[in-house]
Amino acid sequence: MSVQFADKTWQELEEAIRQGALVLLPVGTIEEHGPHLPVSTDWVIARRVAEAVAEALRDEIPVLVMPAYWAGYSAREMARWPGTIRVQPETVIAVLFDICSSLIDMGFRKLVVIDCHGHHSGILNVVARKVADAHGVYMPVTSPARMSAEAFQRVRRSAQGGAIHAGEWETSLMLHFGEPVDMSKATAEDIMRYHSEFVAGDNFCGQSLVFWSTWGLQRSKTGVYGDPTVASAQTGKVIMEAIVERYCRFLREFCAQADESK
Secondary structure (H helix, E strand, C coil), rough: CEEHHCCCCHHHHHHHHHHEEEEEEECCCCCCCCEEECCCHHHHHHHHHHHHHHHHHHHCCCEECCCCCCCCCCCCCHHHCCCCCCCCCCHHHHHHHHHHHHHHHHCCCCCEEEEHHHHHHHHHHHHHHHHHHHHCCCCEEEHHHCCCHHHHHHHHCCCCCCEEECCCCHHHHHEEEEEEEEHHHHHCCCCCCCCCCCCCCCCCCCCCCCCCCCCCCCCCCCEEEEHHHHCCCHHHHHHHHHHHHHHHHHHHHHHHHHHHHH
């Protein structure tokens, strides 16, 4: 039986509400990802992660996967390359708030966001705050990149600055998924070279002490920040296994806590 929310009839959704089902909301965007990756990369990763996690949990926890959100915010700098759809942050907040509110109004109370686009982190935190204030539903915002950080650090081949945008991490996942990737066009020309005490210069090399947009630190020539040339499907497999394992652990904890606090 499908875990896809959109495949259900209203009667099946009514039963899922009665069961206290968990709803996963994958959030990506459509934007350029260099010359080697499709513009769907963030959206694909969001969808694939949500589906894999739901399949891993379905025998333990009633779970549904919402259609992956694709129209997000990207910095204007990224519009230098075709393929970037830019929606203003205020619009993204309003749309996602309304989607979450619709689910809550139906009767769903366990909502979890899967954030697969770096420019959305602050935006999605605002959505979670607004949902909590409006409905009393406290919705976690989660990140596959953070869930897999320790595992990726153990197997990565790129240097610091190699896994920010369209770099080793994303390219490895897309290779693992069997999505269209043209490694003949992968280049390390735009590996991030700026690192400091305050800016880690890599999503996986520690937490930056300040927010300072990568797109203003070093001008990309190719639409990439990182080194996708060393990516591999095997690395992607390690990343994905870590993502699913850690998500399952967290979601068991989240659902147990949600049930206790009823």
